[in-house]
Amino acid sequence: MNAMSNTTSYTKPHYFSIDLISFFLQIMEKLLTFILLGLVFVSTAESRDHKSFKEQIPYSAINCRKHIAYLTDFGGKGDGVTSNSAAFKAAVANLSKVASDGGALLVVPPGKWLTGSFGLASHFTLYIHQKAVILASQEESDYPLIDPLPSYGSGREAPGKRFSSLIVGTNLTDVVVTGGNGTIDGQGEIWWKKFKAKKLKHTRPYLIEILHSTHLQISDLTLTNSPSWHIHPTYCSNVILERLTILAPVDVPNTDGINPDSCTDTRIRDSYVVSGDDCIAVKSGWDHHGINYAKPTQRLSIRGFTCISPKSALIALGSEMSGGIRDVRAEGLRALNSESGIRIKTGVGRGGYVKDIYVRDAEMYTMKYVFWMNGDYGGHPDTGFDPKALPEITNINYRDMVAKNVKIVGALSGIKGDAFTNICISNVTVALENKEKNKEKRFFIGEEKGKKLPWNCTDVGGVSSKVTPKACPELVEKEVDCAFPTDTLAIDKVKLNQCFVNV
Incomplete structure (x- = not known):
């Protein structure tokens, strides 16, 4: 990613400091750009009448943009009723024409903007104002059918x-x-009802899905009520996901x-998720399809992340992990x-x-x-999977953790004949729940028989140190600090630029 300074203030230029010829050339360049675009709005931020703007808002981005437009320039109406699908598509199509000329920024102003599915462009920023809400259409016809991944x-x-x-x-x-904590509302309730009633013939839409792309940033937003997954970067590299509320x-x-x-080289920072499923789910393809595609998720960095998910995980690795998952680094985590x-x-x-975690x-x-591993999880996409294709789970490192009001510390179940190896857990203190005190407060359904011990381990191996309650015998007690890399991933070195938008 380009981490060079690129602060753009969008202030009106002062032409008095240049000679007449240079001035004439600049004017001709702007007129030519205007004609090529065929837009009904003034194409650059420098050309807008800044007296009409109430404020200049800073935002952070991998790159600032030279050109700016507003959804209303393309007939958008933020009344929460009118469809803006055509407006979004027209805006992106027109602004993509200046991708090579400093890129473009589309502002979604205050209001409620109903829309169906729409695409983005390269060298493009979608900025959602703090008082703006993008409302997802609830009509199936607004979401084209596409092939499986x-x-x-x-x-x-x-x-x-x-x-x-x-x-x-x-x-x-x-x-x-990005935006000033603007909102994207998936209005997923109708989809959830159809899914539960088995009335959907196709997989539900996600809120944001970006494929085969590089240098992607999603930040400073509230995402809510997606029909299914909220953010799904796939086959991407250099991905920054920061300051998100989901x-x-x-x-x-x-x-x-x-x-x-x-995905390769991804960082997730300072975000908060409340979900009916995994807060973060790391994936890389399903059975033989994922094995053949052979594109792992690797070099993933997670910091400052909080999760509430009564029926799922803070961080899940899999179950679709057939392309491989490696070099995941997570710290500063909170789960409630x-x-x-x-x-x-x-x-x-x-x-x-799944290795080097x-x-x-x-x-x-x-x-x-607290710790949960399953070697018998999930179904298969079709009958073509290879029953001899066994996963390799190794070099899993957990350290420096505190947990309270916990039912089971660790349930670690590998695969018979394919043990999960080199598991290391150190400096972990867990306080088990007071069953009498919490008798009327349980939100977990169906306590399994045989799961009442603090640890249950089969077909796993490794070491433990300073773990309370004491780990299962399969994790041999040994004086050790589990590994955590000392180098810095390239994605962690990327610094965002300070940009400005007038609204």
Whole structure:
């Protein structure tokens, strides 16, 4: 990513300091750009009458933009009723023409902007004002049907096609979705009801899905009520996801918060998720489709993350992990009222690997599990999976954690004949729940028989140190500090620029 300083104030230029020829050339350049675009609005921020703006708002971005437009310039109406699908599409199509001339920024002003699915462009910023809400259409016809992802081979909820996400993009470079904590509301209730009633023939849409792209930023937004997953970067590189608030009902399945999928060099920072599923779910393809596509998620950095998910995990690795997951670094984590802290989900037929996982500095309160690993999780997209394709789960490191009001410290179940190895847990203190005190306060349904001990381990191996309650015998007690890398990932070195937008 371009971390060079690029602060753009969008103030009106002072032409008195240049000679007449230079002045004439600049004017001709602007007129030519205007004519080529064929736009009905003034194409650059420098040319707008700044007296009409009430304030200049700073925002952080991988790159600032030379050109600026407003959704209202393309006929957008923020009344919460009028469809703005055509306005969004026209805006992106026109602004994409200046991608090579400093890029463009589209402002979604205060209001409620109803829309169906629309795409983004390269060298483009979608800025959602603090008082703006993008409302997702609830009409199936506003979401084109698209093919399954090649690393999945099938829709996750139906064997056929899937509905396009609300905001999409493919083969993009340098794209930003940000704002002053503006909102994208998926209005997912109608989708959830259809899903529960088994009335959907295709997989539900996500809120944001970006494919095959590089230098992607999603930040400073509130995302809520997605029909399914909220953010799904897939086959992407150099991804920055920061200062996000993601909210969904805790009783709705598959409303995951952030799902990096077959992505390289991703960072997730300072975000908060309430969900009916995993707050972060790290993925890389499903069974033989993921094995053949062979695109892992790697070099993922997570810091300053808080999760509430009574039926799922703070961070889940899998279960679609057939392309591999490696070099995940997570620290500064908080989980409240969640089913599990860190969970690995895989099974026979998955193949792939989950390895070189490093987690430290976590606090958890009111949990069912702190550590959870499943070697028998999930179904298959079709009958073509290889039952001999066994996953490799190794070099898993957890350290420096505190948890209170916990039912089970660790439930670690590998695969017979394919043990999960080199697990290390150190400096972890867990206070188990007071069952009598919490008898009337349980939100977990169905306590399994045989799961009442603080640890349950099968087909796993590794070491533990300074763990309370004492870890299972499979994790041999040994004086050790579990590993955490000392180097800095390239994605962690990227600094965003301070830009400005007039509203």
